[in-house]
Amino acid sequence: MIVRYEPWGAWVKLETEPAIVALDRAGVRALGLDGGRAWQAPPRASAPIELHMAVTARCGAGCEGCYLDVRPDGVEPPREVLLRELDAAAAAGVLTVAFGGGEPTTRDDLDLLADAARARGVAPVVTTSGLGLSDARVERLRRFDQVNVSYDGPGDTYASVRGFDASEAAERAIERLAAAGVRVGVNVVLTRSSFPALEGTIARARALGAVEAQLLRYKPAGRAASLDYLARRLSPGQARALGATLRGLAQTHCADGRFHVRVDCALVAFLSADEALARDPAALARFGVFGCEAAGALAAFTVDGRVAPCSFATASDLPALELAAHGDDPTLARWRAHVEAPPEPCASCSLRAICKGGCKVVSAHLDGAHGPDPECPRVQDARGERAA
Amino acid sequence: MKSERTVPPESIRAVRAGHGANCSSIGSVIDTLFATATVGAAVLAAVVAALGREDVRIAGDDAPPAPPPSPAELPPRDEP
Numbered sequence: 353m354i355v356r357y358e359p360w361g362a363w364v365k366l367e368t369e370p371a372i373v374a375l376d377r378a379g380v381r382a383l384g385l386d387g388g389r390a391w392q393a394p395p396r397a398s399a400p401i402e403l404h405m406a407v408t409a410r411c412g413a414g415c416e417g418c419y420l421d422v423r424p425d426g427v428e429p430p431r432e433v434l435l436r437e438l439d440a441a442a443a444a445g446v447l448t449v450a451f452g453g454g455e456p457t458t459r460d461d462l463d464l465l466a467d468a469a470r471a472r473g474v475a476p477v478v479t480t481s482g483l484g485l486s487d488a489r490v491e492r493l494r495r496f497d498q499v500n501v502s503y504d505g506p507g508d509t510y511a512s513v514r515g516f517d518a519s520e521a522a523e524r525a526i527e528r529l530a531a532a533g534v535r536v537g538v539n540v541v542l543t544r545s546s547f548p549a550l551e552g553t554i555a556r557a558r559a560l561g562a563v564e565a566q567l568l569r570y571k572p573a574g575r576a577a578s579l580d581y582l583a584r585r586l587s588p589g590q591a592r593a594l595g596a597t598l599r600g601l602a603q604t605h606c607a608d609g610r611f612h613v614r615v616d617c618a619l620v621a622f623l624s625a626d627e628a629l630a631r632d633p634a635a636l637a638r639f640g641v642f643g644c645e646a647a648g649a650l651a652a653f654t655v656d657g658r659v660a661p662c663s664f665a666t667a668s669d670l671p672a673l674e675l676a677a678h679g680d681d682p683t684l685a686r687w688r689a690h691v692e693a694p695p696e697p698c699a700s701c702s703l704r705a706i707c708k709g710g711c712k713v714v715s716a717h718l719d720g721a722h723g724p725d726p727e728c729p730r731v732q733d734a735r736g737e738r739a740a
Numbered sequence: 741m742k743s744e745r746t747v748p749p750e751s752i753r754a755v756r757a758g759h760g761a762n763c764s765s766i767g768s769v770i771d772t773l774f775a776t777a778t779v780g781a782a783v784l785a786a787v788v789a790a791l792g793r794e795d796v797r798i799a800g801d802d803a804p805p806a807p808p809p810s811p812a813e814l815p816p817r818d819e820p
Contacts, residue, residue, distance in 0.1 A: 353790070353791065353794040353795070353796055353797070354797050354798075354799050355796055355797070355798050355799065356798075356799040356800045357798075357800065357801070357802060360753075361751075361753065364791065366787065366790045366791070366794060367790075367794055368790050368793070368794060369786050369787060369790045370757065370758050370759050371755055371756060371757050371758070371787055371790075372755075372756040373752055373754070373755050373756070373787055373791070374752070374753040374754040374755075374756075375747065375751055375752060375753065375791075376751045376753055378748065378751045379747045379748065379751025379752060379791075380751075382745055382746060382747045382748060382751065383745055383747065383791065383796060384745060384796075385796065385798075388798070388801065388802035389801050389802055390800075390801065390802070399800065402760065402766055404763045404764060405763075406763075419764060431813075431814070432814060435813055435814075439806060442799070442803075442806060443800075443803070443806065444800065445799045445800025445801065445803070446799075447799065448759070448760065450760070450761060450762060450763040451763060452763025452764060453763075456763075464812070464813060467813070468813050471810070471813075472806065473797060473799055473803075475759065477759050477760065477761035477763075478761060478763065479761060479762055479763040479764070496761070497759045497761070498758075498759035498760075498761035499761060500761035500762055500763075535759070537761055539762050564758060564761075564769075566760070566761075566762045566767045568762065568764070568765060569765075571765075598770050598771070598774070599774050601771070602770070602771035602773075602774040602775070603774065605771075606771035606774075606775070607775075609775075609779060609782075612757070612758055612769045612771055612772075613769070613770055613771045614758065614760065614762075614767035614768055614769050614770060615767060615768060615770045616762065616764075616765040616766065616767045617765050617766045617767070617768075618765060620768075629773070635773055636773065637753075637754060638753075638754055638755070639754070639755060639756075639757070639768070639769065639770075639772050639773055640754035640755055640756030640757070640768060641768040641770065641773075642756075642766050642767075642768050645766050649766065650765075650766045662764075662765065662766075663763065663764040663765065664764065664765070
């Protein structure tokens with residue numbers, strides 16, 4: 353296990369179970385450990401436990417809603433640069449690195465980067481479109497703890513999200529990776545058009561060999577930060593139905609414990625509309641559900657080597673190589689400040705400590721500032737904006 | 741470091757299950773919230789058992805100094 357001390361105890365990344373555990377101080381002492389400097393020094397902002405690292409800005413897919421606006425001729429940092437960034441991540445105590453891009457499988461040295469992360473005690477995972485997945489690329493992906501393939505649904509559903517239908521290529525990728533013994537999940541972007549097809553999408557992914565589905569909120573960044581965003585995002589009714597939808601997916605697909613459904617940080621705000629979940633925030637906390645952790649438990653390295661609060665947010669001036677100083681950076685501190693003292697209606701929300709105010713990228717896009725997530729059902733109710 | 745040890749279940753503040761392989765936003769397993777108490781207890785038991793048997797490495801500020809990069813990590817790479 354890998355232990356990272358925190359003022360309240362420690363994060364522990366297990367190696368024989370796929371889990372990260374938060375232990376209090378008594379639990380850490382039971383491991384025979386003393387808490388090190390984190391228990392003696394004055395508390396400060398902790399470094400991220402998860403890092404999203406753009407290893408290329410190159411991608412030929414051309415998805416309409418690409419959150420980074422990447423291109424086929426995007427830059428690709430040399431491996432030595434990325435190795436130094438991995439050194440910085442390890443020194444800061446990052447536990448998991450998710451390689452992204454661009455399309456990370458365009459790098460011939462992706463397997464070496466995975467090995468380098470692992471050698472530094474950081475678990476490597478990766479996201480791919482699955483397009484153009486050669487045998488050599490499948491082989492490289494075997495070095496990762498998990499590979500997620502972007503798969504928004506079969507046929508027209510996929511096309512409605514990305515602007516072209518490459519669903520068959522994504523399906524082949526899921527199948528081939530699973531056959532090669534790779535733990536494979538799918539990333540499903542939830543839009544107004546993909547949400548009604550979600551049950552079928554999950555069933556199909558599962559049949560192809562995926563062991564997990566990560567549901568992603570559509571966010572207004574990159575090419576998605578356009579007027580089109582308003583037509584593509586989930587409708588208010590769909591957002592309110594998320595809790596019930598998750599309950600149904602869990603009953604249908606997860607009862608035997610071999611398939612899991614994840615929600616991304618930005619979707620947690622929508623759970624405020626689910627009476628049972630909103631009534632029991634302790635349950636969400638116990639299962640480690642994270643809302644907005646931008647500049648908190650999460651950070652991103654941009655392809656030009658700077659630290660961003662998350663992959664969707666504008667980067668700070670902090671160089672990636674100085675990640676250990678993330679607690680002192682003023683831009684990152686501003687993101688955390690909102691979480692620590694949110695205005696109403698977040699301040700009185702039962703899910704406040706989990707949700708952390710919803711997605712700041714959405715609030716910045718729609719309201720022009722960090723603030724309560726304007727698509728959160730509870731925020732809409734407070735603003736008198738309830739819609740069908 | 742390896743020894744016989746028992747972490748009390750009440751010391752486990754949170755369990756984040758799975759690997760989470762998305763590169764754009766941080767995700768959390770949610771289906772366990774709707775699972776039966778038996779499933780929840782099994783997850784906790786597996787975690788307690790792993791905490792009792794796995795070797796410990798320290799990360800972050802208190803980690804031992806990192807070794808120099810292996811030559812195998814460095815460019816160039818010739819094969820396609």
